[in-house]
Amino acid sequence: MSRDGYALVGDIGGTNARFALVRRGQAGLESVQVRPCGDYTDLTGAIGDYLHEVGVDAVTEACLAVASSDRGNRVQLTNNHLCFDRDDLRRRFQWRSLKIVNDFTAMALGVPQVDAARLVHVCGGPGDPGRPRLVMGPGTGLGVSGLVPTRQGWVPLRTEGGHVDFAPVDDTEIAILRLLTLRYGRVSVERILCGSGLLNLYQAHADIQGLPAPFKAPEQITEAALGHADALAEQTLQHFCGILGRVAGNASLTLGSAGGVYLCGGILPRILQFFLASPFQAGFEAKGRMTSVMVSTPVYVVTEPCTGLLGAAQALINPEV
Secondary structure, three states: EOOEEEEEEEEEEEEEEEEEEEOOOOOOEEEEEEEEEEHOOHHHHHHHHOOOOOOEEEEOOOEEEEEOOOOOOEEEOOOOOOOOOOHHHHHHHHOOOEEEEEEHHHHHHHHHOHHHHEEEEEEOOOOOOOOOOOEEEEEEOEEEEEEEEEEEEEEEEEEOOOHOOOOOOHHHHHHHHHHHHHOOOOHHHHHHHOHHHHHHHHHHHHHHHOOOOOOOOHHHHHHHOOOOOHHHHHHHHHHHHHHHHHHHHHHHHOOOOOOOOEOOOHHHHHHHHHHHHHHHHHHHHHHHHHHHHHHHHOOOEEEEOOOOHHHHHHHHHHOOO
């Protein structure tokens, strides 16, 4: 079956590839599917399998949100093995047009489309709906974007804010920085504020305290922390949330995001109750003379798993993208 009135949208992250169909000129998602990136050697296979499974021979156009900093014709994803050539992909599926956007640009565009029931208030407010919004979140990496309001709608900002320098604030964090510097040379906040970063933080705490570090995956650390089964894991996850609060607060001050801070990504929804009771708020608000600004800035966790797809659909019809 050919769906000439449909477009394909995709959100290709470090772990999963999400796909959906949208009717031309609209943004509602149909036939949403999630496919593990590790199941495929190339993106063509994932797209082909999706179209076959939903019974579609062809669509007319596509927009793919990808975790990549590449700006040329060949795109290599930042946090997994997938890569593709834009022109080859368009020709392979005979699309009239193919738009590629950064995954967190799409995440930002999707935030205004998320139902209010999928937003969990963390702290702050009431904010100013006419001001910019900050969109960020830890997952396979640390994505950072923003939305600037105009008379025509939202303009998304493409940034690499997850790669700013980690700034320690006490002796323990200075020791963590030294350990990670030996491993990486330069330590960005993404080296701590993502899945593999949580493991880095856990192992650094273990080294500093002279403790064993039996967990070898971030999922093991979060499971032990949430179950109060391991003091080091719990301490690490608390510290992770506190650092995220400081980094989010810094980015909010830089952007002037009085319109709100929206925390996306795969990690926070899975640890939501722990996160709400964590040092995040203290880290976010502790900005000296700017504390009153932070207290008035609302922060939300976005629990909608298809935010990036919603944003990719918006990117198809947004002339600023």
